[in-house]
Amino acid sequence: MALTGLRILDFTRLGFGAQATLICGCLGADVIRVESTRHPDPIRVMPPFVPEPGGRGEGFGAATLAHATGAASANRGGIFYKYNTGGKRSITVDARHPKGLGLLKDLVSVSDVVTESFAAGTLERWGLGYDVLREIRPEIIYVSMCGFGHTGPDSSHVTMGPTAQALTGLTFLVGLPDRAPAGWSFSYLDHVGGYLGAVAILAGLLHRRKTGEGQHLDVSQLEPATALSGALLLDSILNNRPNRRPDFPTGNRRRYPPTAPGGAYRAAGSDNWVVISCRTEAQWEALVAVMGRPPWTADPRFGSLAGRFEHADKLDELIGTWTAGRDRYEVMDILQGAGVPAGVVQDAADRLERDPQLAARGHFTPLSNGEVGPLPLEGVPFRMSATPPRTGGFIDRGPPLLGGDTTDVLGELLGLSAGEVGALAEEGVLS
Amino acid sequence: MTAPDGAALGGVRVLELTDESADYCGRLLAGLGADVVKAEPPGGSAARSVGPFLDDRPGSDRSLAFWADNVGKRSIVVEDDEEVLTLATAADVVVHTLRPAEAAARGLTYEELSGRRPGLIVCAVTPFGQDGPWADYLADDLVLMALGGSMAGCGYGPGPDGTYDTAPLAALGDQAWRTASTYAAIAVLAALVWRDGSESKTGPRGQFIDVSGHECSASMTEWHLMTYLCSGEPYRRGPHPTLTAGDGRLVAALTPDFLGPHVFRRMLEMLEAEDVAGALSDPAFADPGHRAENYGEVWRALKRLAQKHTAEELYRLGQSAGLPWGVIRAPDEVLADAHLAARGHFVDVGAPLLDRTVPYPGAPFVASRSTWVMDRPPPRLGEHDDEVRADWCAP
Numbered sequence: 001m002a003l004t005g006l007r008i009l010d011f012t013r014l015g016f017g018a019q020a021t022l023i024c025g026c027l028g029a030d031v032i033r034v035e036s037t038r039h040p041d042p043i044r045v046m047p048p049f050v051p052e053p054g055g056r057g058e059g060f061g062a063a064t065l066a067h068a069t070g071a072a073s074a075n076r077g078g079i080f081y082k083y084n085t086g087g088k089r090s091i092t093v094d095a096r097h098p099k100g101l102g103l104l105k106d107l108v109s110v111s112d113v114v115t116e117s118f119a120a121g122t123l124e125r126w127g128l129g130y131d132v133l134r135e136i137r138p139e140i141i142y143v144s145m146c147g148f149g150h151t152g153p154d155s156s157h158v159t160m161g162p163t164a165q166a167l168t169g170l171t172f173l174v175g176l177p178d179r180a181p182a183g184w185s186f187s188y189l190d191h192v193g194g195y196l197g198a199v200a201i202l203a204g205l206l207h208r209r210k211t212g213e214g215q216h217l218d219v220s221q222l223e224p225a226t227a228l229s230g231a232l233l234l235d236s237i238l239n240n241r242p243n244r245r246p247d248f249p250t251g252n253r254r255r256y257p258p259t260a261p262g263g264a265y266r267a268a269g270s271d272n273w274v275v276i277s278c279r280t281e282a283q284w285e286a287l288v289a290v291m292g293r294p295p296w297t298a299d300p301r302f303g304s305l306a307g308r309f310e311h312a313d314k315l316d317e318l319i320g321t322w323t324a325g326r327d328r329y330e331v332m333d334i335l336q337g338a339g340v341p342a343g344v345v346q347d348a349a350d351r352l353e354r355d356p357q358l359a360a361r362g363h364f365t366p367l368s369n370g371e372v373g374p375l376p377l378e379g380v381p382f383r384m385s386a387t388p389p390r391t392g393g394f395i396d397r398g399p400p401l402l403g404g405d406t407t408d409v410l411g412e413l414l415g416l417s418a419g420e421v422g423a424l425a426e427e428g429v430l431s
Numbered sequence: 432m433t434a435p436d437g438a439a440l441g442g443v444r445v446l447e448l449t450d451e452s453a454d455y456c457g458r459l460l461a462g463l464g465a466d467v468v469k470a471e472p473p474g475g476s477a478a479r480s481v482g483p484f485l486d487d488r489p490g491s492d493r494s495l496a497f498w499a500d501n502v503g504k505r506s507i508v509v510e511d512d513e514e515v516l517t518l519a520t521a522a523d524v525v526v527h528t529l530r531p532a533e534a535a536a537r538g539l540t541y542e543e544l545s546g547r548r549p550g551l552i553v554c555a556v557t558p559f560g561q562d563g564p565w566a567d568y569l570a571d572d573l574v575l576m577a578l579g580g581s582m583a584g585c586g587y588g589p590g591p592d593g594t595y596d597t598a599p600l601a602a603l604g605d606q607a608w609r610t611a612s613t614y615a616a617i618a619v620l621a622a623l624v625w626r627d628g629s630e631s632k633t634g635p636r637g638q639f640i641d642v643s644g645h646e647c648s649a650s651m652t653e654w655h656l657m658t659y660l661c662s663g664e665p666y667r668r669g670p671h672p673t674l675t676a677g678d679g680r681l682v683a684a685l686t687p688d689f690l691g692p693h694v695f696r697r698m699l700e701m702l703e704a705e706d707v708a709g710a711l712s713d714p715a716f717a718d719p720g721h722r723a724e725n726y727g728e729v730w731r732a733l734k735r736l737a738q739k740h741t742a743e744e745l746y747r748l749g750q751s752a753g754l755p756w757g758v759i760r761a762p763d764e765v766l767a768d769a770h771l772a773a774r775g776h777f778v779d780v781g782a783p784l785l786d787r788t789v790p791y792p793g794a795p796f797v798a799s800r801s802t803w804v805m806d807r808p809p810p811r812l813g814e815h816d817d818e819v820r821a822d823w824c825a826p
Contacts, residue, residue, distance in 0.1 A: 005628075048658045051661060153773055154770040161653070162671045162755075162757075163683055163685065166758060167765070169765050172760065173603040173604050174600050183673075184584075185670065190653055195610070199463075199620065203798070207800060207801045209627055210439075211800075216798075222770075223776055223792075226792035227499070229604045230500065231499045232762045232763060233762055233766065233791075233792070235483045236763035238785075238789065239495075244761040252573060254603075257481050257482065270594070271595055275582070341568075343578040344577065347583040347584070348655045348659035351649055352656070355578070357565040361563050380618075381614060381642075381643060381646035381650045382618045384640050385639040387638065
């Protein structure tokens with residue numbers, strides 16, 4: 001694999017930081033998660049929980065309102081499984097115990113990269129700030145991933161995905177005109193922040209390859225998002241067209257390039273939708289033919305793309321009368337067969353159970369870890385011909401049990417015997 | 432171009448044959464210091480015809496969509512694909528958006544490209560990847576957002592009877608394509624790390640990277656997949672909680688109780704200091720179970736707080752209590768953020784056709800050693816014909 005032989009000492013928690021090291025793990029890096037039994041990663045102990053074999057789990061929903069009581073196993077938190085495949089290993093070490101700190105420093109000395117997602121200043125307080133890391137290993141690549149980054153007037157602010165999405169303009173981009181934004185129902189920026197965290201790790205490696213230098217790469221959850229709104233900044237500045245205006249955002253309607261029909265249309269079923277998106281005459285002609293040339297399609301208002309775009313509300317209504325009552329996958333397949341871009345609005349169940357493309361591409365990899373699984377998990381969504389990524393990482397395994405690799409890792413990397421590890425555990429160092 | 436010594440990709444040459452779906456990949460690689468050359472047909476690449484346009488007047492150098500994703504690159508007009516192959520012999524990486532059939536028809540398959548240049552890294556970004564039953568299907572960003580699952584999870588909530596009167600919504604801004612472009616950049620970087628690895632070399636170490644927009648889109652919905660796996664019920668769309676401040680602006684107002692009891696405790700202290708805590712001061716609310724059953728009281732208190740303040744004040748009050756709150760801004764309102772300014776985020780770069788600079792989003796992270804390179808305006812069509820031929824094709 002591309003990153004075989006690379007070692008990442010990984011202090012990340014929640015989604016944002018863990019997404020970055022997930023990518024590196026799927027590319028072959030040895031990612032060693034440093035965890036705590038007393039303060040487990042919140043996504044280990046919060047719903048939704050992976051059900052016991054044969055049982056039924058518990059949804060996220062209202063249960064998030066109450067802190068998980070501790071009754072939950074640290075190995076059943078569902079969201080943990082989203083972000084911690086990639087062959088990650090888990091050790092538990094108490095960084096506040098002098099011997100624990102010593103172990104961590106020893107691990108730094110045999111690692112290439114240190115990643116973390118605590119509030120700015122946390123690692124310094126433990127005695128593991130970048131200055132210390134650099135002293136232990138001058139060429140270490142230190143990648144911090146916290147909401148607002150480590151510098152700047154608001155660096156003490158905290159984020160979760162939706163916070164960063166609000167502040168960077170992304171929440172604003174989901175909504176109908178003249179209504180409050182609907183926003184995202186998930187932490188898109190946990191993913192995007194993590195992608196840029198992976199870019200930072202890889203850039204740090206390439207930089208070190210050239211110069212021998214290590215460095216601190218400070219990733220926030222804000223900066224990775226600002227370029228995601230494309231031309232909107234330039235349109236506002238150069239065309240004097242502020243983004244906040246009555247006819248914007250435009251729901252599913254795309255003006256650049258103009259697309260008509262373009263949007264989601266109701267299909268058979270209670271809340272089933274299919275997207276159709278035409279931007280050329282040929283696509284429109286093909287759509288008209290598939291629909292059997294109903295008389296309304298000859299309406300002169302729909303005779304050009306400009307006309308169709310101008311009268312899109314009426315057009316959408318008429319297209320909807322054709323899709324209504326039809327099976328959403330049949331609509332997609334028949335239109336795609338005729339050269340019209342179309343796609344089912346798929347939820348998670350559809351992706352897992354009805355999407356032949358994801359199945360054929362091996363998008364989901366069933367993985368287990370001894371206690372949970374097999375579960376169909378996702379790694380990196382691309383292929384490399386010479387160095388194929390693996391969702392189970394270099395050890396080809398599901399997400400780690402809390403502390404499940406402590407003995408192995410301390411033995412393999414620091415030469416500690418099982419007896420020595422046992423003694424450290426007795427002293428409370430490995431908690 | 433002289434490669435900046437302090438940039439991670441200084442000295443790396445990237446030949447780009449992309450349309451608007453994957454131009455963002457090269458923008459990231461250019462920022463990391465690569466010399467990204469966009470090979471365009473005489474009429475210009477596809478993104479040049481995508482609006483909005485400068486002064487709303489179309490023109491090959493006037494597309495702001497092109498500017499946004501091509502800042503930092505150079506442009507060369509190529510007459511035919513033989514010239515593309517010639518340029519490829521001087522490149523480390525080729526990024527393209529050719530469907531398999533088109534690559535074959537044009538003689539630009541991985542085999543042909545790497546035959547000219549052993550060790551070449553070739554990255555293809557396509558809607559569905561190189562194979563599979565949907566490989567020949569067509570998609571724009573909206574189709575990918577639908578199939579990938581983001582869309583099913585976004586939109587306005589159902590009415591009281593549980594039915595939806597509005598469609599699921601996809602975000603604007605080509606988010607599925609941007610995720611695919613970012614993954615493409617990650618894969619290219621990983622391929623470079625491996626190519627230049629210190630292990631003993633066994634011949635040229637190039638490879639072919641196959642990025643599927645659909646798979647990228649499918650993997651970015653955070654907890655939705657796991658919720659279904661755990662509960663057997665797919666998530667039903669609806670917005671995240673927001674508060675309307677006294678000035679009418681909205682604040683995303685998460686109250687992440689699941690992080691621990693300190694979250695409510697600090698929130699309560701803040702609400703009491705603001706004199707709006709009401710029933711929450713009842714010690715019974717310290718119990719998460721009681722709180723969950725009576726969450727309406729929490730929201731009533733937060734709404735009282737919101738009415739007293741502007742959105743900016745409310746955001747900062749929440750943050751002062753450790754809550755991950757944020758004002759809902761439009762993208763252009765982010766430009767005024769003092770925190771990002773202090774981190775040097777937005778960078779003024781020249782603009783084609785104009786005697787002025789424009790702020791662009793700059794480095795996606797702050798690196799202590801690696802320079803983020805943002806010193807080149809978006810290229811006019813063919814602006815660097817002579818320069819690139821001299822740099823890349825000189826004997």
